[in-house]
Amino acid sequence: MGDEGPMWDAELEVSLFQAMTGHKPCGINKHFHMVCIQQRFYERTNINISTVHLWDHIKSLWDTSILDAAQDPPFPEVMELGLFSLPFDQAEIIEEIQSSEESAPEIVVAPKVAKKKQK
Numbered sequence: 001m002g003d004e005g006p007m008w009d010a011e012l013e014v015s016l017f018q019a020m021t022g023h024k025p026c027g028i029n030k031h032f033h034m035v036c037i038q039q040r041f042y043e044r045t046n047i048n049i050s051t052v053h054l055w056d057h058i059k060s061l062w063d064t065s066i067l068d069a070a071q072d073p074p075f076p077e078v079m080e081l082g083l084f085s086l087p088f089d090q091a092e093i094i095e096e097i098q099s100s101e102e103s104a105p106e107i108v109v110a111p112k113v114a115k116k117k118q119k
Helices: 010-020 030-045 051-061 064-070 076-081 090-103
Strands: none
Touching: 010 030, 010 051, 030 051, 051 064
């Protein structure tokens, strides 16, 4: 197997489909599910394949953008009504971090001095 991934045959595809049982690589948790699919695929085939190659093959089988769009958002009422917001504007948080870094005293670490053994 090279950088292009394995040569997909019927046996490997069946192993992929079995690895996908209970895991759908779409929606908000698609990357988590893909790692689970990768692990199960390895357990079945002993082929260590990257998630990039798995994504490429799955995208060759299905239109994953349509699958993603068909998934319901996890909290639709929150998203639709705009009820979710961060407690501070991100720019304010960044400014606070930068100002605290500028005002923080510089820490100087003294070099270690070898201690002589006492007899």
